[in-house]
Amino acid sequence: MNEYLPVAILMLIAGAVGAIMMFVGGLIRPKKYDKVKSSVYECGMPEFSDARKRYNVRFYIVALLFVLFDVEIVFLYPWAVAFGDIGLYGLVAMFLFLIILVIGFLYEWKKGALEWV
């Protein structure tokens, strides 16, 4: 487990750098606000709507489908590593798994969930 000590130290340093920057910045920066300064900067253009508006539900579908296929790939990784030990049995097991997911994939393809319009 000690080989994970550098990871822990790295995360501590990363967190500390962010915290120190915010703290020191808060101490030394001038605190003079006016209306123009506190307005939202949007590439020099005047803002035309609130950023916290409702997003299209399609973003949600894309994100959810991404997570599902992400999980599928997660299962492929230990399968590839252990393939030498489990052989044909493992191949059939993974095929069954993938066939079930391909059914879902074909369904969403036919339903047009992959298209944006």
Next chain:
Amino acid sequence: MMAQVAFYILAVLAVVSALGVITRENPVHSALWMLLTFFSVAGIFVQLGAEFVAAIQVLVYAGAILVLYLFVVMLLNPRAGGFIRMPAKYIIGSAVSIVVFFQIAITVWSSGIFKNGTIGPLPYAEGMNNVRAYGNVLFTKYLVPFEIASLLLLVAMIGAIVIARKD
């Protein structure tokens, strides 16, 4: 000793950040606290010798599922009138949490893990590593749960499309 200190730091971090998730008014802040919870739990997984699960915890939970939560927050439009305030949600939430807690506690207790003394990683066979050992049992001994996982993914896939599409 060192490992124990690390465990207590991670455990306290996990509980405190989980409290942050349920007490913040702003749902985006809740989601960011949840990120810290995921990382702390990943650290605990590393301590249990489950490096693969820890890596997946960071990649899938912190990377993908949290993004999904943020999408849901954006879909719900946090500015529009705030979130539902009703005392009943605390009662319902507490009741569900208590039931889930006892379910997990009874499962862990009846597995006899506490009677055998130490809780920690089991030693691997010669030439094994974490992922390989994991793959070996997942696709043989735990094949049925693995195949059921694919059905679960299929249901989630179809469910998402049915809910979110108009036709």
